[in-house]
Amino acid sequence: MEDIELMHSLGVNSYRFSIAWTRILPRGRFGDVNPDGVAFYNAIIDALWQKGIQPFVTIFHYDIPHELDERYGGWLSPEIQKDFGYFAEVCFKMFGDRVKFWTTINEPNLLTKFSYMDGWYPPCRCSKPFGNCAFGNSSIEPYIVAHNMILSHANAVSIYRNNYQGKQGGQIGITVSARWYEPFRNTTVDLLAVQRAISFNAPWFLDPIILGDYPPEMRQMLGANLPNFTSKEKRKLQATKLDFIGLNHYTTVYLKDCIFSPCAVDPIDGDARVVSLAERDGVLIGEPTGTPYFYDVPHGMEKVVMHYKQRYNNTPTYITENAITAWPPMTSLTMQEEFIISVATSLFWPRQ
Template sequence: MVIVLFLFISSLTAISHGLDETPSFPNYFLFGTASSSYQYEGAYLSDGKGMSNWDVFTHKPGSIDDGSNGDVAVDQYHRYLEDIDLMKAIKVNSYRFSISWARILPAEGRFGEVNLAGINYYNKLINALLLKGIQPFVTLFHFDIPQELEDRYGAWLSPQSQEDFKFFADICFKYLGDRVKYWVTFNEPNYIVPLAYRIGIFPPCRCSSKFGDCNEGDSEKEPFVAAHNMILSHAAVVDMYRNKYQTEQGGKIGIVLHCDWFEPLSNSTEDKLATERAQSFNIKWILDPILFGKYPKEMEMILGTILPKFSSNDKAKLRRGLDFIGINHYASYYVRDCISTVCESGQGVTRTEGLYQQTSLKNGVPIGELTPCDWLNVYPQGMKKILIYLKDRYNNTPMFITENGYGNLNDPDLTEEEYLNDFKRIEYMSGHLDNLMAAIREGADVRGYFAWSLLDNFEWKFGFSLRFGLHHVDFATLKKTPKSSASWYKHFIEKYTTESIVAEQTIEGKYQA
């Protein structure tokens, strides 16, 4: 098996990247893996942590496909040292993780006590990473929010969320920012908002009856209110970070978007316009206000007075912008117009807010290889295309690929060895990295790549039935075994990296791991 794997890796690398031994990445480039607190940590009520929205949601019968929850997840809260050893073994120099808001502020939001036990956990995690030469890349909000904020004022539907998020961020910067050089305010607001407030399948499960099975909500209005509060929360935190911490701590701050690539189903003007509408109701929905101070014109024309407005004070804070754009890219789709023609059901996913429909098929032919996950296809060219699109639209703001990966649905007929021989994942990563390098050669300022994910983990609605890990996890015992993709990723990093951005160091006193 080792010989077969070595030959496979060697041939795939030669085909994808040629025989040029010159490194294709700058020496400051971050290679890492990504995770989130709810999907990894477990210890859901340990050491003073409060209940998050996902703690509550997953305990309701029928919420998760396989009936599981993240109470234990992969237990990184207790096993972070062994996980860091796995990272070190595959030569990554950065680790993207998120902070559990409910672990830091378990009750009463900005009026409550800081849970120092939670701070201590993240201190230990960060110090242990730095001791191994691994740069922390930290997200403040990755879908989980204290449930008590939801109960008290509706979380992101209220402007109060802006003050609570700013207070939470301030604590994180104060206690952790001396060692964290990369901060992310929000992970995928353009993805979580429709799921939570339009079709209602993520907490707080709000939608109108015609959009989903919800007890309350307004699918036509609430998604744009929630996103507006997230955008203003981002602006408030960036403004505070720049004024209070950035000069002394020397870090950078950005936001992460879910970035699908869209192509017109035909060469018609209508489908081309629909494709741009698709980006307006996805990436541009969040980035245009942050970088241009206003929503995209397509949203303003279609939504009218439904779309919230920015005050002059809001616009002043939005001018602080961001230092980088994080890109979670997995799949690409064709887009057809639904304004000049009627889009029939069953032909794709209709996005009525933008009056377009997205599909993986064109005349019955998929845009790329389809996978058992209906939302994931293999179209590596989409990586280069989305990077060039963002480069051109946003003045080549520095970018990081903050998530990219391939998922396998659980198959009871597969043995553990068959799970470990994950050549489809290797092909997926190789193709996407090849296109990332091509985008860099065309001038895109891309500064890092984070594979999703180091470990098989709790994959939201899928629970433990969907595996994205470079390491196989036996969820009964939490035994972790490297897959073939882990070896491939290590080989790739060794081949195309000249030196690590973070030297191994000894940390003494309060920074001791």
């Protein structure tokens, strides 16, 4: 509990963390709830409340019981919707009296690509040109997985709305990765590339959840590889509107069209037929950070927030992640202070 004491000493008023599915239900719905796992999270939540810190809890942050992969292929199967709903309900029952902010899934738009398009994260499935894994199909599997994640999210929200929200008084949403993009050149093809990349990013998940279907740019590009929602599924999405959006924003990049010009495969945005670049005419888009491909571009935060505010009719939004990394480690607060000031200025100064 030392970390909670440190947060309290700094005046932190909320703390975002995730509940490990494997710690609560090691075998999914095919086994018992692990009392030690429940006790672990109860202790954290109680300690946070004792220090006046609001828990902001993510239900799924990339870990899945191995048995679910073994039984039916995990996120590749619609069966996962039952297991995710079961897990979410256990969380609502055990912790919902003290948790007032729930996010169903963290960055599903990155997990699908890193796990099923690039093969970087377990279960490490991919195919050429994105990777050379032993198993997988990068043209189809990411969209099957995303479809099952969206419907799993809707299932969890439905359970919460119908059985817990009224008496527990909390809110529920989802957190997505939200990169921002600038056109490499002010040309029609690069401007369209930006629109495609945005659609293949956060709106891949948020459009179905909030608006009822995938972005039209995805339908046009992917055709039959993009699943369709049944009428019943669309009704469920309509009935399970989220209370808030969580945005994780770390960087902004230039984008170049790859439909009309040959490009190397971009591991993050390549499915939109674009390639990301860090510099234009020899000038970097922002200061480099300690993480490769991440640059300090404060105006990107403002553009991300304003874009999704307008796209989703002013749905309440939290910045759930934003930071820079420094390597080698900072010996002073100068870089961190400059980062905080630059982001705050970009977000607030124009509106004062």
